[in-house]
Amino acid sequence: MRGKKQKPVKWMGPLLGLALVFPLIPIADAASGEAAIRSVEFEGMEAPKTAEDMARVYTTAKVKVTYADRSVKIFPLTYKPLFKSTDAVGGTVAGIAVDANGKPIMDTSNPDKPVPYVSDAPDANSLFQVPGAPPTGLGGNPLSLVTHYEYVTSDQAGNSAYGLVPASMSHTVIDQNRETGELTPVKLDKIDFSGVGGLWIPCNGSLTPWNTHLGSEEYDPDARAFEADPTETFVGPFVRAYYQDPDKKGNPYAYGYVPEVIVRPDQSTTVVKHYSLGRFSHELAKVAPDMKTVLFGDDGAYTMLFMYVADRPRDLSSGTLYAAKWIQKASDNGGAADLKWIRLGHATDSEIKGYIDRGIAFSDMFESSDGPAEGFQAVKTYPSGKIEYLKVKPGMEQAAAFLEPRRYGALLGATSEFNKMEGVTVNAADGKLYVAMSSVEKSMESSSKDPVDDIHVNKIKSGAVYELPFAAGQKDADGAPIRSAYVPTSMKGLVVGRDLPAPDAKGGTADDNWVANPDNLSYSEALRTLFIGEDSGMHANNYVWAYQIDSGRLSRILSVPAGAEATGLQAVDNLNGFSYVMSNFQHPGDEMILPEPLKSEVENYITRDFDNKKAGMVGYIAGLPTIGAQDRGLPGLGNVLVELRRAAEAAGADIRWNEITREVTLEYRGHRLQFRVGEMAAWMDGRQVDLPHPPELRDGRMMVPQRILEQFLAR
Structure with missing residues (x-):
């Protein structure tokens, strides 16, 4: 093998991304002796029918595996709770809100009985293994679980606490039974965000290819509104609660980023906020297999599709930020378009952090006009949602590109008309990105009143999941090469919601046997399955679905309590020989659409089982077959x-x-x-x-x- 004369490389065929040895083709596994697999398919569950079922989290779904010899094995799925957000794990309450010193933040709305704020909204999960981690004491494999607690819904008096109470993440040491794969929480610690100014509304998250957790900060506060009137955003009460300082003012440009959580072998954690990834409503950041291209969800109305290309693999501290322009081709089924990418700029984390530390304000970057005027351009973006007339001040292009990427991107011609853009995930084998648009309406419909109307698709209130193929060798709108092989080039609806003309018997306004308001997404390379979690006010219960890419079959595999959102979705392929779908739920019983008397009956069960509707749940779907279980190397890479x-x-x-x-x-x-x-x-x-x-x-x-x-x- 060594020392032979080499010829120039000769490659044929298309550039497709990763490929997976997924044994749908009946090739025997000679190394393991396992029977080759012909097909894998999910057999879904019925929607809950009784009040008791509508008030619980459960699955009766199955996975059917057909082998090359035509034999069949059925794998029944089960839901395994790990802990409620109100539970103490190793002495620490999972969802407790903590200040900059790690002390509980107290709810004093009842002066006679102050209690700590505890989140009812667990969201993102990253389950992974840290090489060199110490034994758990229970005899199994030591794993790590990073979990978000997105917000606290209300205080004791019933007043909204959303955004007013600093959010949190936890790191839980998990024992994985070596024989059964069952997961048991052993010890939970709150992750310290004091070095980055606290954590602002963390929504979804993901695991990087290098085994760290990428979080999120959603619904970036409007810095223009804050500068005019600091009471117009949550920034003031947020920082006063976090620092326990009634005189703290806060800075809206300190929030709206992607934090990276590193877990060390000794189970300690470190947090880095990546300011160069841009400040917007980060639903989720997902790293492509090249370990330097990052794709995002940007939640809200009048938002953008962003892409970041890091300078170096595994290092998100510097890179180039791009925003997409939608070039429409069709309006049905969620619409279809080609994508053109507009370069916003290049920056390092330290450069953008420097602007924040110097106290930069909106008016330092932009000039504005109350109406049309020479030199000013009309834009409409989140978070203002209003037509603004802006121009960038000379020399402030970099600051504007990363601190106000939507406003700046709109000035450059990027499309700012996406609506409720939620989770994203990557199908590496086929070279595709999937993006959830929870509701295809409003800014995505045709409008003669908006300054730009790039997107004008037919309304689908129940939303859609889009498919975006990757390609290499792409150039930006100015003709400069984009140094990534994972550039989305087009976009079309893949799994499209089905609105109902009138409510069904349970108050639902979307087909109960189809996806509505997709939110969380996660893709299993081994099972070639896209998992979809709902955040819907159009279904009486929200579900998790399995959409099988090759067959197009959609199967309901989990139901969460009425009024709860399905969150924390993570497909885990072959972790020490076992596979899981991590899945949480938050705020059970909130804003139920059920008619009476069914609503009251369901609410009674939820009140009984979930701490008076104050507890969310962290857990997982177990029972999945593990493809490639014979390889016990690094997690998921067998x-x-x-x-x-x-x-x-x-x-x-x-x-x-x-x-x-x-x-x-x-x-x-x-x-x-x-x-x-x-x-x-x-x-x-x-x-x-x-x-x-x-x-x-x-x-x-x-x-x-x-x-x-x-x-x-x-x-």
């Missing part, structure tokens, strides 16, 4: 193969291909890695490395194990 050219070019590595020996050589930062098609070993700097699966040629594309390639590119 049988995943990556297209070598795409990954190598994204990292800047050199490639050489030898057609005679069918081997490929990578050189990167003075190191060398060599693969040969069909061999179970590679050579890294002359040292033999065993592979979990042999490299393959597929339509002229060299596919190699992701885990080994990531280790090499991280050197």
Whole structure:
């Protein structure tokens, strides 16, 4: 293998992203002796019918696995609670709100009985394994779980506390039973955000390819409104509560970012806020397989589709921010469009943090006019939702691009008409991004009153999930190359809601056997399944759905209590031989649409079981088959193969291909890695490395194990 003369690389076929050894094709697994799998399909559950079922979280769904010999095995699914947000785990109440010193923030709305604020709104989960973590004491594998607590709904007196009480995250040590895979919470700690000014309304989150958690700060406060009147936003009460200082003023530009949580082997945590990813209503940030391209959800009305390309893999501290322009092609089924990307600017975290520390205000970046005027441009974006007449002050382009990316992007021609853009997730094997639009209406409908009308699609109040294919070699609107192989080039509806002309018997205004108001998204590469969680006021109960990419089949696999939102969705493929779908719910019994007397009956059960409607739940769906369970390497990477050219070019590595020996050589930062098609070993700097699966040629594309390639590119 070594020392042979190499020929120039010759690649054929399209650039598709990652590929997965998913055994829908009946190829025997010679290494493990396991029967090859022909197909995997979900068999869904019925919607709840009784008041008791409508008040609980449960599943009766199943997974059907058909093997190459036509034999069938049924895997019944179950929902496993881990803890309620009001529960203490290892002495710490999971959802408790804490100040900058880690002390509970007290609810004094009843002066005679002050109590700590406790969130009823658990959201994002990242379940993962930290190499070198100490034993749990229960004999299983030590895992880590990072969880968001998005907000506190109300105080003791029933007054809204949304946005007024600082939010939080927790890190829970989980014991994973080595035989059954059952998860048991052992110890929970609140994550310290005092070094980054606290945590502002964390919605969804994701796990990075390098095993850290990316959080979010949703609904960025309107800095223009704050400058005119500081009482117009939550910033003032938020900082006063967080710092326990009645004189604290706050700065709206300190919030609206993506925090990264690093968990160390000793179970301690560190938080970094990535200011260069831009300030907007971060529903979720998802890193593409190149470990430097980040795609986002931007929740609210009149929002934007953003993309960030980091300068270096695994490092989100500097990069280039882009915003999309929607070029419409169709208006039905959620609409369809080509996407053009507009470069907003390049920055480092420290550069943007510097503007904030110097006390920058909206008026430092923009001039504004009360009406049309020469030199001013009309824009309409979140959070103002009003037509504004703006121009950027000379020399303030970088600050505006990252602190006000919607307003600045709109001035450059990016589309600011998306509505309720929620979760995003990546199908690496097919090279696609999925984006949830909870409600396709309002700013996405045709309007002659808005300054721009890029999006003019037919109204679907129950929303849609969109499919966006990736492509390499793309250029921005100015013709400059975008240095990413994961650039979305078009957008169309994939799973589209079905509105009802009149409410059903349970008060629902969307088809109860179809997705409504999709929110959380997570994709399983192993099961080739898109999981969809709902945040709907159009269904009596919200559900989690499994949408199977190859068949287009949609199956209901979980029901949460009436009035609750399904949150915290994370598909976990092959974590020490076991697979899970993490799934929480928040605010049970809130704003129920059920008619009486059914509503009261359901509410009584919820009040009884969920601490007087004050407790959300953190848990997971168990019973999933694990594809590639024989490989017990790094979490989730057992049988995943990556297209070598795409990954190598994204990292800047050199490639050489030898057609005679069918081997490929990578050189990167003075190191060398060599693969040969069909061999179970590679050579890294002359040292033999065993592979979990042999490299393959597929339509002229060299596919190699992701885990080994990531280790090499991280050197």
